[in-house]
Amino acid sequence: MNGPLAIWWIKRDFRLEDNLVLSEGVKSYQQILPVYCEEPGLLALEDRSILHQQACRQAVASLRRSLARLGSGVFLCHHHVIRALEQIRNWYPFTAILSHEEIGCDWTYRRDRQVRDWCDAHGIHDQEFPQTGVKRGGINRDRFTQFWNSRIVDQKPLPVPTRIPLAETYRQRALESQLPPLVGIPSHADAWQTVTEPSAHQVLTSFASKRGYGYSGGISSPNRAFQSGSRLSVHLAWGTITPRSIYHTIQQYLRQYQVESSARSTQWQRSLQAFLSRLHWRDHFMQRFEMDTDLEFRSLHPNYRDIPYSNREDHLEAWVHGQTGFPLIDAVMRCLHHTGFVNFRMRAMTVSFACHALHLDWRLIHPYLSGIFRDYEPGIHWNQLQMQAGVSGINTIRVYDPQKQLREQDPQAEFVREWIPELRHASIAAIHDHHRNPIPGYPRPIVDFDSATRFMKSALFGIQQLASSRLVANSIAQRHGSRKRPTSSGSRRSRSAPITPSSQASLFD
Incomplete structure (x- = not known):
């Protein structure tokens, strides 16, 4: 086993089955804290809309329910990911950030580079896995x-892992975390x-x-x-x-x-x-x-x-x-x-x-x-x-x-x-x-x-x-x-x- 706590940084991998990030994390670390950041900078891009934000909200809510059945949860935040990681690190020192190889836009590529630099500066292991x-x-x-x-x-x-280890202290804080209310949902959203x-x-x-x-x-x-x-x-x-x-x-x-x-x-x-x-x-x-x-x-x-x-x-x-x-x-x-x-x-x-x-x-x-x-x-x-x-x-x-x-x-x-x-x-x-x-x-x-x-x-x-x-x-x-x-x-x-x-x-x- 590696260090006691690793972050599973959820990006576009809202699932438990066939998730290499999660599987490798469970094998290699004593505890895994799932974290989802709804990033204002990403939401503000010209190619993003309420259609996408609502899809992610829907997916992470379902994932949260599935994780709860395995004794885990998802820590939710509405910040740039580095700000969120700094906040979490003040509460719980973690040793690694695990995520998937996102094939995204220029903004997400530059964001990932920033996270990698932040990890290097703080001695945190950063690893991506393919999906x-x-x-x-x-x-x-x-x-x-x-x-x-x-x-x-x-x-x-x-x-799907049979259990995702997470201390009750971490789990409780994750369960208490919330995202701000979603505004701007049109009346026809049920057609999505x-x-x-x-x-x-x-x-x-x-x-x-x-x-x-x-x-x-x-x-x-x-x-x-x-x-x-x-x-x-x-x-x-x-x-x-x-x-x-x-x-x-x-x-x-x-x-x-x-x-x-x-x-x-x-x-x-x-x-x-x-x-x-x-x-x-x-x-x-x-x-x-x-x-x-x-x-x-x-x-x-x-x-x-x-x-x-x-x-x-x-x-x-x-x-x-x-x-x-x-x-x-x-x-x-x-x-x-x-x-x-x-x-x-x-x-x-x-x-x-x-x-x-x-x-x-x-x-x-x-x-x-x-x-x-x-x-x-x-x-x-x-x-x-x-x-x-x-x-x-x-x-x-x-x-x-x-x-x-x-x-x-x-x-x-x-x-x-x-x-x-x-x-x-x-x-x-x-x-x-x-x-x-x-x-x-x-x-x-x-x-x-x-x-x-x-x-x-x-x-x-x-x-x-x-x-x-x-x-x-x-x-x-x-x-x-x-x-x-x-x-x-x-x-x-x-x-x-x-x-x-x-x-x-x-x-x-």
Whole structure:
């Protein structure tokens, strides 16, 4: 055993199962004090919102109840983490701080460095543990799948400790600690997905045994994705479940379906294999962000850093509030504001529309989207913004036509009618023809889609054709591009799909 007391600094790992921080802490230290800091500086960032704060409050409250059953608790504080640690150290000298390797934004990276420096200055051991298949500091792209398999495929999820030792004195102070009242919760908050560890496992079970049957072929539709999609992205984002727990649970169900020989079992296998491919891709994108953290500030490819965006304020306002006059775009934005969720294709479409049709900089739209994504994950978010804006330099420049998407993904205008009351009584034909014959009481299209996107495509493809762009793109592809993923023995997985927009949802769905 090491020193008598270690701090488990809870960040985005609100769970007991498969928590390496907790498991190693229990093995190595006599007592573990769980600490959660709700940091005002983090809450004040432009990409944070009440949606995220409430998710963390919900998750930590559930975790607190679970820990109480194991004779422990969570010390809650509303300060910068260093101030909280100094306060705790005045009460109880601790010898270590244990936490997980958060793949966060620039602010959290700098905060973690400050904590590390503080620990060094006070002779406190500071150690981070992984919770994904991402290698801290980076890895050669050709070795990433092997590394991911070693973390996710080859290791079983860690069990919940039977007991978490904590002296009654510490436990009592933890139980007495409180966070300030949460203000600003909207009336529609009951539409937000629940973020707790028990809920995560319920969602996983329902997906693998019932809802996931329609995953393959069903997640592009905004109508079907709420049920056919995994709905696990929010739990991965806030750490109420791990990729490893998900992977091994899905494998258990796959083995059951592989025993059968029927069209039903074939569909189940197709859906769950597609899902596992996205689970792998999710960590791939987070690995890219871990290795190139400036994706938060500038495009991956340097030649795309001076795109001629107009950034008109009236266009931004119309897009944010779902008043562009493009029914599917407006329905998506209104749905996001209300529920915090839409499926990947709809997210990709609305980013593409903002950047290519409205000529809005992907960095400008970032805080408006991150703030209404219940499952906001920085490593996924920044990569997808650049990809859908066409500035990554290594991915297909794809411009989603909202009229085409409306015809294909919402042909009966069910989704549009649900989220745009002004169109609830309009005929299906009228909704589909709104761009030519505007419906009274609903905004006219604010741009001519064809001419607006023609201008942006010309700019993007012009850069793409430059010899210097191709040279840099080849270099980026070597560092971050797609690799074929052979089936590993025992994993029962097919090769990963080639890079296509639909294969890169990364558990947005």
